Amino acid sequence: MHPSPVASHSQFLPKENSMTPTSELELSDMIKATKGPLRIVGGGTRPIGRVVGEALSTAALSGITLHEPGALTLVARAGTPVAEIEATLATQNQRLAFEPMDHRALMGTTGQPTIGGVVAANVSGPRRISVGACRDFLLGVRFVDGAGNIVKNGGRVMKNVTGYDLVKLFAGAYGTLGVLTEVSFKVLPAVEAETTLALSGLDDATAIRAMSAALGSPFEVTGVAHDPAQALTHFRLEGFAASVAYRAKEISKLLAPFGATQDTQGDWAAIRDVTAFAGKSGDVWRISVKPSDAAALSEKIGADAVQYDWGGGLIWALCPVGTDVRAAMGNTAGHATLIRGAGQTFHPEPAPLAAISTGLRAKFDPRGVLNTGIMG
């Protein structure tokens, strides 16, 4: 049962006659020749309802082009399945540290999430709170803009301030500035040990205070999430086994005023993928606020269920269809994205910022042919 999803995913998978370029040059020629509009499709696991146009698939722009474990770098073409990247990294005991989420359960879609789709949506999971977002690990991009120009920015080295950082601009641009053809990442070593502590019975505001206490300690928690439905607050520690054991003990002591912690089998994939909302009817919102505003805001939005990640900085809310979460936010600083449901996907920006964003889109896609209308 997937109530509000806007369209069946099959509509977004490449069709027989869809555009499936096999090289950057071919892609450039196709874009130059098209009158548009074009709908960029990676794995199609997160279709966006309002986008119309011919499907442009990145499926044939696939493959890892470089993995240098000693330099912690990986370069891959945009259509490469995330699963392939994770498997390759695993052979060297490495991983994508920002923990990209798998949307298939929540969205009721099938298909293979691609690394280009992850970058286009700047997808980051629970570890974002300690190590940073997808954009923080992205070292370089290659893309073809809306006029067919082939452009590169950044590179494959960890420190690079040569010219403007268009890499960040493209992370989370949802394909509105260009079609990504290749992305390069800083990757991190996988860890020897992981453990999760849980506190139970806390109300939302108290849970957020507990999460803040952990995040404000030197003991390096790498995931802090609260699920009000079960009244469970989770704290994840990762690293070398002895260090994890030591820090778990210290975190327990630190959290004593909030109750006794228990060792649990933390299901961070479920937290990451918000599987608790999968198959439940209603709109799904993803709200970014500062943690200390989160509990009060949750009360105001009239959700059927909420889940907190990032120490409270990220609220996932399952709301009755048509709920206006943004109106409820009022002056609370932050933004709300409608991940599942019919309505405006992205939080409207203040006029001066909207003008800049519109200006940038007009420069990179002067004819307005790429993913037109996704971001406004």
Next chain:
Amino acid sequence: MQMPIPDASVIDRKDQIVARLLAVLPKTAVIADVVETRAYECDGLTAYRCPPMCAVLPTTTDEVAAVLRICHEMDVPVVPRGSGTSLAGGALPTADCVILGVAKMNGVIETNYDDRYIRVQTGRTNLSVTGAVEADGFFYAPDPSSQLACAIAGNIAMNSGGAHCLKYGVTTNNLMGVTMVMMDGTVVEIGGAHMDAGGLDLLGVICGSEGQLGVVTEATLRILPKPEGARPVLMGYDSSEVAGQVVTDIIKAGVLPVAIEFMDRPCIEATENFAHAGYPMCEALLIVEVEGSDAEIDAQLALIMKIAAKHNPVELREAKDADEAGRIWLGRKSAFGAMGQINDYMCLDGTIPVSELPYVLRRISEMSKEFGLDVGNVFHAGDGNMHPLILFDANKEGDLELCEEFGAEILKLCVEVGGCLTGEHGVGIEKRDLMHVQFSKADLEAQMAVKDVFDPKWLLNAAKVFPLDASEPRRVA
């Protein structure tokens, strides 16, 4: 170094412009006297100097907006300035410009430990941001060596790094929001205490834009709890190949040190003569620092020492206490000063893939012989950010030019092996004309298109970053 011909039609209107500025700023905040403007004639790249037409030192965002509105209306170029420590000439004035210095705007606006951020005015120095929170057990992670002097304004504009960014990232990874004044005087708020952008990641492109997109007046910065402790080890090797392999092996082993610093023989010799840190005389010296509790540090260092020992070190020294730790860092921290004792030097900043380290070091020493100029290498090895220091004599005819030529060859080499021209210092004027080496015409057009949107008249710091021939159609339009 070529600079655009100053616009006489601006300089001719100096009196009018100054009068307008005086109408929106206190008298002491406008510096128009030709002697006093000399204080702003250069930044850390002292080889190039040019006093500005005038300088202003506003104290509020509103004053900044008022200044920019006037300059926009009167078509006056503006060069933003923090503390003037740029090594790339980023804050170098043009003769027809207004220097807009934010040094007087150095307050703390808000600290929030629950949500782990601090909001400051951008004239505040990097070190005093940490100073404002360290009593409460927090710190601001990016730590450029210039942190005592440089301002958050310049850090944001250059996306500055530091010795500890292997673990904590550079400025862009620790910047959450800014208040910025656009060239036309519009004040925009971007990001804030919450995470990630709602729309396009404008913050990401503003960071590192070298003062060309707007004047940043306030910033929200991520602060972190201080680690329980930190400790370095020192290791010496007979060849840079082996040292490079040690770096790779440590990284592959899954330890994430906060810093891995590298020095070569010329640099070791210079610092030994200067600081007497007791370093071994060898081809390559590494300093590796890890953090955590005492037991965690012991465990990580044991692993690192095991890897280090496998590669036949000439010396392996673990700091037992703060005193020994201080001595291990002493030489590294005085490296620039030590090289400066020998002669004038130019500090390069290219980054290379770590695997190319031995090859690049070998090529640099070969080129050093060809050019007849000595080079010392000291750099952040963990992330491949090199700092070759080329020695030259500023008083010797043609030596600066020779040194610049040599520097350009090294940077071209960095790009050739898959790296870039600058890892943390920025392009400024210094690497401006080498941008063609790294970028195609389309690559540069895409970047300049961003400036077109933020600053359509190309009034903000326009003679920097982009090769003059590439930016000319826009600058003179």
